[in-house]
Amino acid sequence: MNKGELVDAMASEAKITKADAQRALEAFLNVTAKTLKKGDKVTLVGFGTFSVAKRAARTGRNPQTGKEIKIAAKKVAKFKAGAELSSKVK
Secondary structure (H helix, E strand, C coil): CCHHHHHHHHHHHHCCCHHHHHHHHHHHHHHHHHHHHCCCCEEECCCEEEEEEEECCEEEECCCCCCEEEECCEEEEEEEECHHHHHHHC
């Protein structure tokens, strides 16, 4: 499912217009991104938790040349599914 299909499904499920569903989805994405950027978590009980993890700097290898390269440390977004969502997917 892509973003457009998600907006259509949200509009249909909530019985709202596609424009309203689009605004709601954009607002959710923006608030989640801002919260993660601050280093906080977003927890939706029953759905899951969005969080930020730190990856340490490490040495990698260029697969074409075999030469070692340095990979910088960075922060990455993580999602851990909640119990309710996990049970619905099974």
